[in-house]
Amino acid sequence: MSRRARAAAPAVEETFAALADPTRLRVVELLSERPRRAGELSAAFGASAPAMSRHLRVLRASGLVEEERVDDDARVRVYKLRREPFDALSLWLRELESFWSDQLDAFGAHVAKRRAERGR
Amino acid sequence: MSAADCVRVTTVVAADPAAAFELFTSEVDAWWRRGPRFRHGGMRPSTMRFEGGEGGRLLEVYTDAAGGAFEIGRVRVWKPADRLVFEWRGNNFPPGLLTEVEVRFEPAAGGATRVTLEHRGWDRVPLDHPARHGYGASQAFVSMIGLHWADQLAALRARAKTGGAR
Numbered sequence: 271m272s273r274r275a276r277a278a279a280p281a282v283e284e285t286f287a288a289l290a291d292p293t294r295l296r297v298v299e300l301l302s303e304r305p306r307r308a309g310e311l312s313a314a315f316g317a318s319a320p321a322m323s324r325h326l327r328v329l330r331a332s333g334l335v336e337e338e339r340v341d342d343d344a345r346v347r348v349y350k351l352r353r354e355p356f357d358a359l360s361l362w363l364r365e366l367e368s369f370w371s372d373q374l375d376a377f378g379a380h381v382a383k384r385r386a387e388r389g390r
Numbered sequence: 391m392s393a394a395d396c397v398r399v400t401t402v403v404a405a406d407p408a409a410a411f412e413l414f415t416s417e418v419d420a421w422w423r424r425g426p427r428f429r430h431g432g433m434r435p436s437t438m439r440f441e442g443g444e445g446g447r448l449l450e451v452y453t454d455a456a457g458g459a460f461e462i463g464r465v466r467v468w469k470p471a472d473r474l475v476f477e478w479r480g481n482n483f484p485p486g487l488l489t490e491v492e493v494r495f496e497p498a499a500g501g502a503t504r505v506t507l508e509h510r511g512w513d514r515v516p517l518d519h520p521a522r523h524g525y526g527a528s529q530a531f532v533s534m535i536g537l538h539w540a541d542q543l544a545a546l547r548a549r550a551k552t553g554g555a556r
Contacts, residue, residue: 367397370507373423374401377505380421381403381413 282362285355288332293317294325298351301335305350400506407495408471410503414493415440415474418448430460430481440476444468448476463491471495478509 289295297311312322326349329335334355340346403410413421419438426432435453440446446465452458463477474493491509498504 363397366509367399369427370397370399370509373421373428374399374505374507376423377414377421378401378403380417381405381410384413384417385404 282358284332285334285358288328288334291325291328294329297325297329297349298334301349301351305338305348307346307348311349397509398506400504402498402502402504404502406471406501407497407503410505411470411472411474411495414495414505415442430462441465442468466490467492 289298293315296315300306300311300314308319308322308326311317311326312319315322317325326335329349330337332355333352335349336352337347338350340348405413418440422428422438424436429436429438430450431452434456437451437453439449439451441449442465444465444467446468448462448465450460450462452460460481461479463479465474465476467473467475472495474495476491478489478491489509491507493508494504494506496504496506
């Protein structure tokens, strides 16, 4: 899969991997409230700018966040969450539900078959 | 979080709870569907097996020449005719991410059994690896699901504001 395709809809495992860090997880939580500037995020954690920049790079590479220019000032960029990883997770949950639903159907059919065999 | 952190499905089967539990566990290979969607080994021939009792395992045992087995997880609760809880690990799960499946067998009308299966525990399962990885992956999942629902609600609210035009 190309890097571009992966960024568009990151696999659930990649999403987990990107968030397997308390700081990055908290960044995502903060961004869920509203978009924020990198400086704001560093300040919120008392982290150095380079340290925050490393975390943001991981989050960007995994497609969880994106950078956006603020209209009236080209120098200011804000970070915001992307929608796709959430949709991918939702889809993953729906697939899991369908998996178990099919399994229980198969179990019910097996029970009915065993019962028919006994009744013979 | 309670609605979003688990998947729940239910069905009614034509046997009493004791028989249903027995068939669910001892004949698991007979009903567990085959093929890549249902078995971790993909197209490899396999046999599903529950080792009975708490501490037992749910295994996918390969019956081809290469042999071996994939351990889906340990049995946490084994109460015949009543309740079964086992761990669930997918072969694509990151290290430390362990989920839990609970199956309840309740008497239903006409001597039948209502079987309710819940796959859950991303926030409740005590992880075997207290290291960052386990904590992070599990917490991340819960947070992401929470955010997803928050996102959905925000979209709903936005829709309501615009009178549903979208």
